[in-house]
Amino acid sequence: xxxxxxxITLLIGMVLTLAGLWVGHNVNLLPVDASSNAPVYDxxxxxxxxxxxxxxxxxxxxxxxxxxxxxxxxGDLGDGAAIEGNLPLEIVWTAIPAVVVLFVGIYSYDIYExxxxxxxxxxxxxxQVATQQVAYQSAxxxxxxxxxxxxxxxxxGRSTQDGVSPVVLPVDVTAMQFAFIFHYPGPGITAGxxxxxxxxxxxxxxxxxxxxxxFWVPQFRLKQxxxxxxxxxxxxxxxxxxxxxxxxxxxxxxxHGGMRSTVVVHEPEAFDDWLKSNTPATLASASGGISTKxxx
Ligand SMILES: [Cu+2]
Numbered sequence: 001x002x003x004x005x006x007x008i009t010l011l012i013g014m015v016l017t018l019a020g021l022w023v024g025h026n027v028n029l030l031p032v033d034a035s036s037n038a039p040v041y042d043x044x045x046x047x048x049x050x051x052x053x054x055x056x057x058x059x060x061x062x063x064x065x066x067x068x069x070x071x072x073x074x075g076d077l078g079d080g081a082a083i084e085g086n087l088p089l090e091i092v093w094t095a096i097p098a099v100v101v102l103f104v105g106i107y108s109y110d111i112y113e114x115x116x117x118x119x120x121x122x123x124x125x126x127x128q129v130a131t132q133q134v135a136y137q138s139a140x141x142x143x144x145x146x147x148x149x150x151x152x153x154x155x156x157g158r159s160t161q162d163g164v165s166p167v168v169l170p171v172d173v174t175a176m177q178f179a180f181i182f183h184y185p186g187p188g189i190t191a192g193x194x195x196x197x198x199x200x201x202x203x204x205x206x207x208x209x210x211x212x213x214x215f216w217v218p219q220f221r222l223k224q225x226x227x228x229x230x231x232x233x234x235x236x237x238x239x240x241x242x243x244x245x246x247x248x249x250x251x252x253x254x255x256h257g258g259m260r261s262t263v264v265v266h267e268p269e270a271f272d273d274w275l276k277s278n279t280p281a282t283l284a285s286a287s288g289g290i291s292t293k294x295x296x
Contacts, residue, residue, distance in 0.1 A: 024050030
């Protein structure tokens with residue numbers, strides 16, 4: 001007795017689905033997760049990897065099966081069967097990719113939205129941080145001609161659990177060919193590496209001096225363009241102490257490949273020590289007063 005084709009197809013489909021789920025869940029291609037955004041991103045990656053595995057095994061399996069099953073036999077010199085069109089088959093192989101692509105698109109958008117990627121930054125806290133930092137900058141940098149209400153795009157990495165908003169550490173990031181410069185407006189520290197405390201939200205306000213760069217930390221699962229004349233924001237909360245690479249992810253010139261830095265996630269006490277040992281002496285000694293350094 002012959003097993004019906006539909007049953008075989010169903011069984012193969014179930015085996016493929018289980019294999020895909022297993023691979024997506026057990027094979028990890030990502031670096032360690034070190035920010036609060038990482039779990040959300042990793043969940044998306046797991047789904048994409050599962051779908052990719054099912055498609056890969058299904059397509060390659062069918063290909064190899066057909067190569068063997070329908071190979072030319074010795075002495076067979078005739079033409080193949082003349083087949084013209086198969087409407088149900090064409091509907092199926094159009095519908096399945098359409099459903100997969102729609103699902104992936106909607107799910108990805110949902111993740112992006114939950115990370116704050118679509119935030120237009122008209123909400124209060126963001127604007128306050130932005131204006132504070134603009135005020136700080138215009139005091140030190142030569143006056144810009146027109147100071148209209150600044151528009152800031154891209155809130156990627158906004159905390160997904162926005163119940164209480166704890167104190168945010170603001171850092172100004174300047175990108176240029178071929179380096180990142182980090183400036184801490186509060187203590188007046190300028191550094192070539194980014195130092196942040198574990199568990200505290202950090203808001204980077206980024207702007208480029210020359211061409212478009214991109215700030216990328218794979219372990220944070222975050223990437224944001226850094227654009228000349230158009231500040232962008234990137235907010236994240238580090239969840240794992242350690243040193244992680246900062247990579248420029250936008251081809252920005254001949255030494256783009258060497259445009260790297262490091263983000264160091266400290267335990268809170270160690271971060272305080274770092275702040276103390278790097279705060280300029282003039283600011284550290286002035287007890288809340290105006291620094292005299294800018295006058296001399
Ligand atoms: Cu760059």
